Amino acid sequence: MHDRAVRRRRAVLVALVAASLILLTAYFGESSNGGGLHSAQRGAMGVLAPIQEGANRVLKPVRDFFGWFGDTLHAKGQRDQYKRERDQLRAQLAQAQYQLNVARQEAGLKKADVTAGLDRYGPVKASVYVRSPNAFYQTVEIDKGSSDGIEVGDPVVAGDPASGDGGLVGQVKTAIGGSAVVTLITDQDFTVAAYSGAQQVPGTVQPAIGAPGDMEFAPISTINQVHVGDLVSTAGTISSSRSLQSPYPGGIPIGTVKSIDPGQADLDTHIHVTPAADVRHVSVVQVLTNPHPGGTS
Amino acid sequence: MTLTRRSALRLVLIGLIGGLVQLGAISQLTVFGVPADLSPLLVAAVGFYGGSLAGAGFGFGLGLFVDISLFQTLGVSSLAFTAVGYGAGRFRELRDPAHGLAPVLVGAVGTAVSVIGFALLQFLLGVDAPVSLLLLRQILLTIVLNTLIALPIFAIVRRLLLRYMPDDPRRRRRRAYTTGGLSPLTRA
Numbered sequence: 345m346h347d348r349a350v351r352r353r354r355a356v357l358v359a360l361v362a363a364s365l366i367l368l369t370a371y372f373g374e375s376s377n378g379g380g381l382h383s384a385q386r387g388a389m390g391v392l393a394p395i396q397e398g399a400n401r402v403l404k405p406v407r408d409f410f411g412w413f414g415d416t417l418h419a420k421g422q423r424d425q426y427k428r429e430r431d432q433l434r435a436q437l438a439q440a441q442y443q444l445n446v447a448r449q450e451a452g453l454k455k456a457d458v459t460a461g462l463d464r465y466g467p468v469k470a471s472v473y474v475r476s477p478n479a480f481y482q483t484v485e486i487d488k489g490s491s492d493g494i495e496v497g498d499p500v501v502a503g504d505p506a507s508g509d510g511g512l513v514g515q516v517k518t519a520i521g522g523s524a525v526v527t528l529i530t531d532q533d534f535t536v537a538a539y540s541g542a543q544q545v546p547g548t549v550q551p552a553i554g555a556p557g558d559m560e561f562a563p564i565s566t567i568n569q570v571h572v573g574d575l576v577s578t579a580g581t582i583s584s585s586r587s588l589q590s591p592y593p594g595g596i597p598i599g600t601v602k603s604i605d606p607g608q609a610d611l612d613t614h615i616h617v618t619p620a621a622d623v624r625h626v627s628v629v630q631v632l633t634n635p636h637p638g639g640t641s
Numbered sequence: 642m643t644l645t646r647r648s649a650l651r652l653v654l655i656g657l658i659g660g661l662v663q664l665g666a667i668s669q670l671t672v673f674g675v676p677a678d679l680s681p682l683l684v685a686a687v688g689f690y691g692g693s694l695a696g697a698g699f700g701f702g703l704g705l706f707v708d709i710s711l712f713q714t715l716g717v718s719s720l721a722f723t724a725v726g727y728g729a730g731r732f733r734e735l736r737d738p739a740h741g742l743a744p745v746l747v748g749a750v751g752t753a754v755s756v757i758g759f760a761l762l763q764f765l766l767g768v769d770a771p772v773s774l775l776l777l778r779q780i781l782l783t784i785v786l787n788t789l790i791a792l793p794i795f796a797i798v799r800r801l802l803l804r805y806m807p808d809d810p811r812r813r814r815r816r817a818y819t820t821g822g823l824s825p826l827t828r829a
Binding site: 352353356357360361363364365366367368369370372381385388389392395399400403407414 | 670671693701704712720
């Protein structure tokens with residue numbers, strides 16, 4: 345009885361394995377188009393397809409229910425990945441914007457060198473590495489100093505990344521071996537002799553009181569000759585007396601007349617000037633180490 | 642397991658419904674990019690509870706169904722599943738494991754034999770698939786997932802086949818103690 349069961353079991357196993365191998369060999373050997381097994385498989389698939397489709401629809405809620413968990417986990421993973429990518433791209437964008445800003449400022453300086461002839465004033469290029477964090481001291485520190493020929497009082501110019509033009513940004517306040525402190529033109533202690541417009545109206549430019557970043561032009565002669573849009577540039581007074589001579593070469597743009605607030609008299613009138621250089625965001629400057637070539641320095 | 646017309650019909654229904662659930666739902670639910678595979682678990686469970694003959698026959702039939710449904714080479718899944726069903730049945734017939742976690746072991750080994758055997762047969766047939774880390778990862782994850790769901794699947798199959806099964810060791814022990822004849826305590 346036991347032997348019979350064993351024989352039967354083995355016979356069934358051998359038969360099934362043989363059937364599998366025969367199926368496999370025959371299926372593998374015949375062409376996929378004209379073979380009998382392929383045709384039978386296609387026929388069976390034709391019968392099973394509607395059943396499978398129906399089962400697929402019936403099981404869709406189950407699939408969606410379980411899929412929701414997977415999708416949620418997947419979405420969380422994707423969110424974290426995209427956050428990382430966003431942070432990387434932000435860092436790249438910040439770097440690119442910084443480089444673009446520097447490039448534009450350098451272009452502005454180059455343009456100023458050519459158009460305003462700043463080359464002859466012995467320009468030394470420097471990078472700003474420290475900015476004064478408060479509004480009371482409008483100063484920056486640059487990475488060039490006395491060892492590069494920079495002296496106290498040397499004018500400092502910079503390019504404007506927006507307009508591509510250059511202009512006066514300040515004056516060297518202190519210079520040591522490899523660095524210097526520059527007082528910006530928006531500092532409350534800053535005053536510079538200037539001319540305004542085509543008529544070259546003489547006057548002085550100084551920061552507007554209580555309005556950081558704003559400057560005012562105070563003409564010596566009549567105010568009527570000053571107009572909105574006039575270019576204000578350094579006067580560059582030359583004198584044999586060192587105490588009377590301007591530390592700035594003449595013709596360096598300071599800014600443009602933005603608006604004129606008329607008062608009851610000339611003394612009450614305020615002429616607002618927008619700086620030519622972007623003083624707040626300046627990062628590359630040129631120090632004019634020889635502001636009076638051929639004269640007293 | 643007594644193979645009658647009704648038990649055979651029940652096996653066919655288990656295979657058909659199990660195959661449809663596998664193809665319609667389970668295969669589309671992925672964990673770490675890999676779906677579980679009910680088919681080898683069903684075959685192993687039928688072999689484990691129904692015996693080697695039922696297991697081998699069920700494996701052959703379900704393999705054929707899978708091969709037809711997925712338009713695969715006929716006979717590959719049949720061969721792998723026949724081996725799984727027969728092996729699970731023989732394990733039960735020879736060892737008669739009574740441990741509650743035996744289905745987990747049988748499910749894991751059955752899945753491993755199935756997926757590795759299927760991959761080997763495909764390679765032998767010359768399917769151009771590189772033995773990559775991705776393939777190994779998929780095989781390993783399928784085995785892990787199937788191991789995790791083996792207990793409920795085996796429990797369901799056992800419940801479905803209970804009427805046609807010979808007494809299992811646990812029920813046999815329970816009845817022996819209650820009748821008083823075979824309890825070791827009584828003998829002592």
